[in-house]
Amino acid sequence: MSPDRRKHRGPHPDDRGLFSDEVVPILREAGSHLSWLLTRGYTIRSSLKLVGDRYQLHERQRIAIRRASCSKQSRDDRTSRLLSPSETRGQALQVDGLNVIVSVEAAIAGGVLLLCQDDTIRDLASVHGSYRKVDETTLAVRLIGNELETTAPESTEWLIDRPVSNSGRLAEIIRTEATRRGASWSVELVTNPDRILKSSELVAASSDSAVLDRTARWLNLTRNVIDTYIPEAWIIDLRLPPSASN
Known part of the structure; x- marks a missing residue:
């Protein structure tokens, strides 16, 4: 396998056709049918x-x-535990580091983003055991830092996947940004961030569906960053229309 030499987290060459304006309504309808099946236990x-x-x-x-897509039960349950930035102020926050950073990198680079049925924004990038710093990484961390400064949690702990290659380098980028802005972030390399976030009583900043189904409370940090700082991001709205019923 050739080494990962990507410098950007941008779109796949076929994405303009696969996610064109003409195709999006078809994808939205397909997602509606998928959610209908999931809601009924398939x-x-x-x-x-x-x-x-x-x-x-x-x-x-x-x-x-x-x-x-997700079932109606999952969507309603996730929404019931979602905190706004104002509700997160003064709370202890744990950030799902790779999950948030990769999506913000993709937003900056013009990659496809999905506005999902649970109102999160997710990307189509893949990080399977290996993370590579791209041109957008430092800016992504800086924009996330701007949003954290505005949200003003009592404390911020970044959780980075230790088994993922180059995770140590990413942790250093985050620590450097914390020093630059005088933020008292802690940055931890851990074996399984998802397991920690699922069982923690602290507020989780993640868009990982498995985390959102289990965590006590969560902040839609990725979407907040993109909505505020990257309005030009390529976002495909795959939410159900208001009239749709699962």
């Missing part, structure tokens, strides 16, 4: 194959509707 694997085959979706389009 497995994600069988449901995604059924819907993907029916709409003849490309693999990246299938990934998109999978990441954007």
Whole structure:
């Protein structure tokens, strides 16, 4: 396998066609059907194959509707535990480091972002055991820092996946930014951030669906950063229309 030499977290060469304005309504309809099946207890694997085959979706389009869709029960449950920035002020916050940073990098670089049915923003980037600093990394951390400064939690702990290669370098970038702005962030390299976030009583900043289904309270940090600082981001709205019912 050739080494990862990407300098940006931008779009795939095929994304302009796969996520064109003409295609998005089809993806939204497919996502609605996928959520309908999930709400009724069908497995994600069988449901995604059924819907993907029916709409003849490309693999990246299938990934998109999978990441954007959830059951009505999951959506309502996640929403019930979501805190606004003002509600997070003065609270202890734990940041799902790679999860948030990679999405903000993608936003800066013009990559496809998904506005999902639980109102989070997720990306289509893949970090499978290896993280590589890209041109957008330092700016991404800085913009996240701006939002954290505005939100003003009592404390901020960044959790970075130790098993992911180059995670130590990313931790140093975050620590450097903390020093630059005089922030008292802690940055921890841990084996499994998801496990910590799922069981913690602290506020979790993540858009990972597995985390959101288990964590006590959460902050939609990624979306807050992108909405505030990257209004030009390429966001595909795959939320259900208000009239849709699961």
